[in-house]
Amino acid sequence: MADNELIWRIAGGSGDGIASTSQNFAKALMRAGLHVFTHRHYPSRIRGGHTYxxxxxxxxPVKSRGDGYNFLLALGDSFARNPQDEAYYGNEEIKPLSENLDELREGGVIIYDEGLVDTDDIPxxxxxxxxxxxxVYPLDLRGLAREQGREVMRNTAGVGATCAITGIKLEWIExxxxxxxxxxxxxxxxxxxETAYDSVQEEYDTDAPDIDLPEGEHDEDQLLMSGxxxxxYGAIDEGCRFIAGYxxxxxxxxxxxxxxxxxELGGISEQVEDEIAAAALAIGASxxxxxxxxGSSGGGFALMGEPLGLAEMTETPLVLIEAMRxxxxxxxxxxxxxADLEHVLYTSQGDSQRVVFAPGTVQEAYDHARKAFEVAYDYQIPTIVLYDQKLSGELTNVPESHFDRDPNPGMGKTLTEAELEDQPHTDDGQFHRFQHDVEDGVTPRSVPGQKGGRYLATGNEHNPAGHIAEAPDNRIAQMDRRSQKLAAIRENLDSDSLLSEHGPDEADYGILTFGSQQGTVEEAVDRLNDGGTSVKLLTVGELMPYPREQVAEFIESVDEVLVVEMNASAQFRGLTQKELGQYGEKLSSLLKYNGNPFEPREIVEGFETNIVAGxxxxxxHQTKFVPPAEDAGASAAGD
Amino acid sequence: MSAFSAIGEEREIDREEYTPAIEPQPTWCPGCGDFGVLKSLKQALPEVGRSPDETLLVTGIGCSGKLNSYLDSYGFHTIHGRSLPVARAAKLANPDLEVIAAGGDGDGYGIGGNHFMHTARENHDMTYIVFNNEIFGLTKGQTSPTSPKGHKSKTQPHGSAKTPIRPLSLSLTSGASFVARTAAVNPNQARDILAQAMEHDGFAHIDFLTQCPTWNKDARQYVPYTDINESDDYDFDPTDRAEAQRLMRETEDKLYEGEVLTGVYYREDDRPSYGQEKRDIGEMPDEALAERYFDDDYEWERSYDMFIDKHK
Incomplete structure (x- = not known):
């Protein structure tokens, strides 16, 4: 194999120990000095099914899944259902081998468990x-495992065999x-x-495949971590000590x-009856x-729409996580x-506002979680960290030093009892929690139990003491003040730290993406530039408030921009056009929504065929190109 | 030193402290049972020694939700049906607070029914008052979960085909450790029951019959009523679950036959509250979590020191 990389795929059924085995394998290679990145594919099923x-x-450094892979360890699905003529699922037992062949590169290696898989069944x-x-290395992994008494150890046998072929030192695994x-x-x-290792060494020519494990060395200590x-960890370091979820x-x-x-931290976790309760508990604790x-994923987040608005209206700091699927x-x-981008940006009734972050890497996941707490408590506004199944499950090595940070338990403008004394109150002592004219729209808060801090928090429109009030002047004052907070965040937030540029400073073309696509698109951009196409990338990690200036500048600096995102309706491109109000003619889309993350080559090919060659x-292709369209505003203006 | 000096302060509390000068007079209809809840609450709070600054009243949406506007304390007027999850988290974050949740029958037994069941099950140390007027009032008279079968309204023009919910039985079955019914027309009993509920260490549910003279004219004014704890006709032990269950069922049936039974139906005093259960298994700190954020000397833990090693 000419590639200077190993992409090892371990396949079996859910319950075959795929996840733990691969995690140990990845960590062993990280400790050996290599950069690692994992990609996980599994069904919603307790036992069996096509998992790798x-x-x-x-x-x-590797920051994405690769193009296909070069080493397959097919364990066989030990929880496979019996094949039947009418059943759509066919012969599940052989799937860890048969389903994985299409993406295996030329010259690749196959180890399969001949105890479970019969290749005569594979056309x-x-x-x-x-x-x-x-x-191909057919091994009776099940037989070996049975000899040691536990069939599930087939995965360890497979790792031993892998080591024998790739030259990975057994002691790293041990x-x-x-x-x-x-x-x-x-x-x-x-x-x-050891037995598996030895038997492969004895029975087979392990030098036949052109696969040598690359040698590497890290500059500093590394950790294997997911988003x-x-x-x-970001939440913990911001002093978050209460979580509620379903x-x-x-x-x-x-x-x-x-x-x-x-x-362990003297905090409280609550698993509750539903996601409405989960969000409401977080509000109550805050x-x-x-x-x-x-937090939740899309379906559960839908239930949080109303509590989200309550947090906004009562100006209760709240951090939600939305893990898309x-x-x-x-x-x-x-x-x-x-595809939950618009869901997260716009859900909840009225002119409600929230701040949305979208980390692109594991390090950013930590940074954005911290930023989300900082903004939520400084501005008393709901913040959401939007990420997805991809970033949640991918493990990669990250420098340990990134996490060596000071904690920040600060709660912004939360007053002490002494500070409360100087604040405006009604004559009988109700605290003016919702004052009209305050800097950045942020009005200081008290906490129940404090003397002299009592006020009414309500989802209804309210006057400074919190009482329900529908007078027009007060309504305008409160709405404008709350809106001012988002404007202040736009002004004060260091957007540059939430944007990530990659590629040459000057380029003919641009790619725009957000969130978890970052690593894969970066790899694609490197390859495009290596191949002579001049292209640079901007990954946006702050979706609300949208960094208008920086994105506009980026689009202005290139001839054409391809927007890469994992959904069918080009939501991020739509957001960009809505926020910027122009550039529709310069933006086209590369979309993928088949359930698998982009491979770098799909972006390279999509770019070359659609943008460069037109x-x-x-x-x-499993991806979809959508050409530029006029801005909605542009055609209206032409009428 | 506590950051919350209102909590546990020893002083005489006047019931008028609970009347907000900014909104002293409620907007409920003349003759509304909600006045009875407000009045008995203003009496019960000083009785148990809880001041406005150490009390958090969490309400839902409806006429009952306006209780917050007319009772001067820390208040959280939430959204329809969600007072309980907000209230119980506040109690977990600061167990030293007096936490009371309140809402109507639609709020608590309808849209918030799931939370009711689970909050009762978990036995959070708080009081929950359900204003039960057998109708949706603020939205102008629609059939509610406690409206009698056959009840006609604009949304059930042919009369409700549904059997009403059994609030007391549901509460007991779900796990509440204190279950009572009282009525606005009986302010002394209401005050007593509220005071007992607040002092009870666990989830205390009070189904509070509040007549609606505007939208539920057909309904009784909940008089005459019988106090089952006082009446000689009922020889009954509220710590006996089986007896409570039987009597609750009878009470629920009789309400629709025109006979109003009230009183404390069940109490289980030796069951630990949820907070205690969590502390016992090491899932909740002994000192109120809310105190920590005001403690300048607290050494905040870092994930780097605590959890990073397993990623090496």
Whole structure:
């Protein structure tokens, strides 16, 4: 193999230990000095089904899944259903091998469990092997595992075999297993690892495939982390000690990490009856003086629409996480998509306002979570961290030093009792919590239990003391003051830190994207430039308030812009046109919504065929090109 | 030192402290039962020694939600049906507060029914007052979850085909550790029951019959009423769950036959509140979480020191 990278795909059924095995594998390679990136594909199913995790490892930084892959460990699905004539699912047992062949690169390696998979059941298997110059290692992984007493250890046997072929040192894996496994299962696992390693070494020519593990070295200590880990740690470092939630994939990850860690920090986690309650609890805790959060994925977030508006109207600081997955409705629960953008930007009645961040990397997930708390508590406004199944589940190595930060438990303009004394009150002592004329529209708050701080928080329009009031002058004053907060955030927030540029300073073309696509598009941009196409990238991490100036400047600086996003209706492009009011003729879209994240080559090809050559999509593409259209405002102005 | 000096302050509290000068007079209709709730609450709070600054009253939407406007305390007038989740989180964040939630029968038994069930189940240490007038008042007289079967309204022009909900039975089954019914026409009993509810360490649910003279003219004024704890006709032990269950069912049926039974139906005093249960398993701090944010000496933990190692 000419590639200077290993992309190892471990495939089996849910319940076959794919996730834990791949995580250990990735960490072992990270410890060995390599850059790693994982990509996970799994069905919404407890047992069985087509599941795989890819571990991409290289000496150079990797920030995306790759183009296809070059090493398959097909375990066989031990929870497969029995094939039946009418059933749509066919022979599930062989799928870990058969379903993964299309993306395996030429010259790639296949290890499969001949204890479970019979290649006679796979059409044209031998022909395809020959055609693609694949190196095939049939091993009775199940048999090996049975000898050690536990069938699930097939995955460890497969890792041992992988090491024998790729040259990964067994001790790297062994060290990790010692860290991660309880004593009882450690010994048999070590045993099977070695047995598999030895048997491959003895029986096969392990030098046949042209796959050598790259050698690398990190400049500083690294951590293997997902976007969900990083969001949770960001929240903790901002002093968040209260979370309420209801399980929903993929939001559950942040909820789980927080629930596990909060008791140790003297915090509180609440799993509640539904997402309306979850958001309402976060509001209640925040109102009573804790830093609090909630979150969900699209369906659960829909239920939070009304509490979200309540937080905005009562100016209760609130941080919500929205972990997108493919919709509409239940959609594809375990598949990534970026189609909740408009849902998150605009849900809840009235002229409601919120701030929306969209991290593009694991480091940004940490940074944006912190920023979300900072803004929510400084401006008393709901903030949302919008990410997705892709960033939530991808593991990658990040420098440890990024997380070595000071905590910030600050609550903005929250008053102490002493400070409350100098604040305006009604004659009988009700605190003017909602004053009309204040800097940046932010009016100081008290907390229940404080002497001299009592006021009424209400979702109704209200006067300075919080009492329900519908007088026109007060209405205008309160609306304008609340709106002023978003304007102040636009003014004061360091937008540049929420934007990420990549590629040459000057370029003919531009690509615009948001959130979790960042890494993949960056890789595509590098390749396009290497291939002679002059293109630069802007990834937007702040969606509300939208960084109008910076994006307009970017669009102005190039001839044409391709907007890359994972949804079917080009929502981010629509947002950009709405916010900027022009450039419609310069913006086209590359969309993907088949449930799998973009591969870098799809963006490279999409760009070359559609933008550079001006041809349409090729029929076998799983992506969709949408050409430029006039701005809505432009045609209206022409009438 | 506590950042919340209003809490636990020893002083005489005058019931007039609860009347907001900014809005002293309610806008409820003349003869409305809601006046009875307000009055008995203003009496019960000083009785249990809770001042306006240490009380958080959380309401839903409807005529009942206006209670916040007429009772001077910390208040959170939330959205329809959601007073309970807001209230119980406030209590978790600061257990030293006196937390009272209130709403109507549509708010609590209809749109917020799920929260009612779960808050009762979890036994949060708070008082929940449901203004039960068997009708939607503020939206002008639609059939509610407690309206009798056959009740005609603009949204049920042929009469409701639904059997009314059984609020007391539902509360008990869900797990409330204090369940009572009182009526606006009986202010002394109401005050007593409210005071008991606030002092009860757990979820105390009061179904408060509040006559609606405007939209529910057909309904009784809830007189005469019988206090089951006082009446010689009822020899009954409110700590006996089976007896409570039977009597609740009888009470719910009789209301629609024109006989009003009230009183404390059930109390379970030895069951730990939810906060206590959480503290016992190490999932809640001993000191109120809200205090920490005002404590300049608190050493805030960093994820870097606590959790990073497992990612190495």
């Amino acid at each position: 995790v890819e571990v991409r490892a290289s000496a150079d 044209d298997f031998d022909e395809r092997v020959e055609e693609n110059d694949w190196h 060290e990790l297993m010692r860290d991660a496994m309880p004593e009882k299962i450690l010994e048999p696992n070590l045993e099977i690892l 969900s880990d990083a969001i949770a 399980p929903m994939t993929p939001w559950t990850e942040v909820f789980t990490i927080m629930s596990k860690n909060l008791p 109102h009573a003086g804790a830093k609090a959060m909630s 493919a919709g509409p409705s239940t959609g594809m629960p375990t598949k990534p998509e970026q 041809e349409g999509d090729s029929p076998d």
